[in-house]
Amino acid sequence: MTKFRTKLIIALITLIIFVLVGIGLLLGQLFKSYFLESLNDHLKIVILWSTSIGLGIVLIIIILLGLRITSRYTKPIVEATNVAIELTKGNYRARTKVDKLDETGMLGSAINRLAQNLQELVKTQEMQQDRLKVLIENMGAGLVFIDSRGYISLINKGFIDIFQVSPTDYLYKLYYEVIEQPEISDLIAEVFRTEKKVNKQILIPLFIERKYFVVYGVPIIGTNNVWKGVLLVFHDITELKKLEQVRKDFVANVSHELKTPVTSIKGFSETLLDGAMHNKETLEAFLSIILKESDRLQTLIQDLLDLSKMEQQGFQLAIQELNLHTLLEEVITLLNGKAQAKNIRLELYSKQQHVLVKGDVDRLKQVFINLIANAITYTPPEGEVKVVLLDHGKNVRVHVKDSGVGIKKEEIPRIFERFYRVDRARSRNSGGTGLGLAIVKHLIEAHHGQISVRSELGEGSEFIIELKK
Incomplete structure (x- = not known):
């Protein structure tokens, strides 16, 4: 120069x-x-x-x-x-x-x-950021980062998939304003307050299920003890909890469900052998009860076998093209007598006569018989049950809506669990096994469909099934 x-x-x-x-x-x-x-x-x-x-x-x-x-x-x-x-x-x-x-x-x-x-420095930084992003998005767990002011600055795909939320509803907003679960908010507040790692098992009702999570809250502290924020990691342990619960409850539930019909059959048989068989009216009444309890026992065993078969890895459906409108008409015809016995109006609403889907005829018929029969069972006399068939572009929806007793909000996530009953006395009197909705859920998922529930206590329930065409 x-x-x-x-x-x-x-x-x-x-x-x-x-x-x-x-x-x-x-x-x-x-x-x-x-x-x-x-x-x-x-x-x-x-x-x-x-x-x-x-x-x-x-x-x-x-x-x-x-x-x-x-x-x-x-x-x-x-x-x-x-x-x-x-x-x-x-x-x-x-x-x-x-x-x-x-x-x-x-x-x-x-x-x-x-x-x-x-240029080389930026390229290296972009490669590192891409690797980090791929790792965060595909880590198999939900992740949330909250900055030092309490604003959510990052959520990954795992969190979005678990809670079915939109990033725009969470990002750059205060965590206690958008996170609805008080247990999670309390955990975050505890990490902010103590600046120590916290982990808890949390049960969260999500849609029609209850999910178990191990939630890790980790304080992020930079150099010179600069407070950066809190990192939350959600590990879904629902399947592990379900397996643990199934192992604990299966023997108890099955033995309890088998005990009632077996006790009835044994008791009435002993009474007949003690001399009641000589009374024709008593004989007929007791034999009717024994037959009814035998049918109930057979139904329970068949449901257990069906559920066990569906949960096996090699379970396959006999897929074929079928007219869903025709199938629903057949199911309504089968259940119309049960509805008329309670003066319940059972009707099918559909704008199209030909709605074609691919599925297993027998299994789908089992699904709709179960749902519509439940709707009739839980609807009081003079009520109504509507079956609505709707065409939604690439999907088909079937709504089974009743004017019955309804379901409490906190019980909705549990109704698809095995042996769970909303009203145990009513279900047992109606001959239910407590496995029907669990079978329905398995069959719909086997068809790559979805099932959801809308219900309020005293205002009836609506089960919505969505299948691909």
Whole structure:
């Protein structure tokens, strides 16, 4: 840069000398013009032309010298400045042209090396960010990061899938305003308060299920003990809890469910053998009860076998194309007598007569018989049960709606559990096994469909099944 400044100063001094010489010549000519009146016209013209040509040459030299300075020094500096501006904007691919190895060339080379280093640094950072993002999004657990002010700044795909939420509803909002579960909010507050790791098992009702999570709350503290925030990790242990609960409850539930019909059969058989069989009316009544309890026992065993078969890995459906409207009409015809016995109006509503889906005819019929029979069972006399078939583009929805007793909100997540009954006395009197809705859920999931429930106590229930066409 010192040589550059020296050359620039020399060029400017030269330019000034030329300008001063030109001005001197001009002044000299003007001064002498007072003495040129005595000269003839020819000499005056010669002197005038000589002066004009001299000044023209000086002007041309000044212009050429200025262009030379601009092209050699100013232009490279402008280009280097533009590249520097592009770098500040994040365009690390920008480069300046280097023609010479002088000072301006060295400046351009230095800026190009800087741009290349920045580009490589950004590329490395982007690769690391991509790896981190892939890891966070596919870690198999829900993750939430809350900054030091309590605002949610990150949620991953696992959390979105678990809680079925939209990122826009959570990001950059205070955690206690958007997280509905008080157990989770309390855990976050405890981490903020104690600045220590906290982990708890939390039971959360989600839609039609109850989910068990191990939630880890970890304080994030940076260098110099700077508080960064709280990281929450949600591990879904629902299946483990279900297996544990099934193992505990299966023997108790089965033995309890088998005990009632077996006790009835044994008791009435003993009574008949003790002499009641000689009374025809008593004999017929007791035998009817024994037959009813035998049917109930058979149904329970068949449901257990069906459920066990569905939970096996090799369970397959006999998939074929079927008309769902026709299938629903057949089911309603089968159950119409049961509805009429209670003066319940049972009707099918559909705008289309041909709604084709792919599925197992027998299994889907089992699903709808179960749901509609339940609706009739839990609907009081003079009520109504509606079956609505709707076409939703690529999907088909079937709504089974009744005007019955309804289900409490806290019981909805449990109704698809094995042996769970909303009203145990009513279910047992109606001959229910407590396995029907568990079978329905398994069959719908085997068809890659979905089942959901809407219900309020005293206002009836609505089961919604969605199947692909």
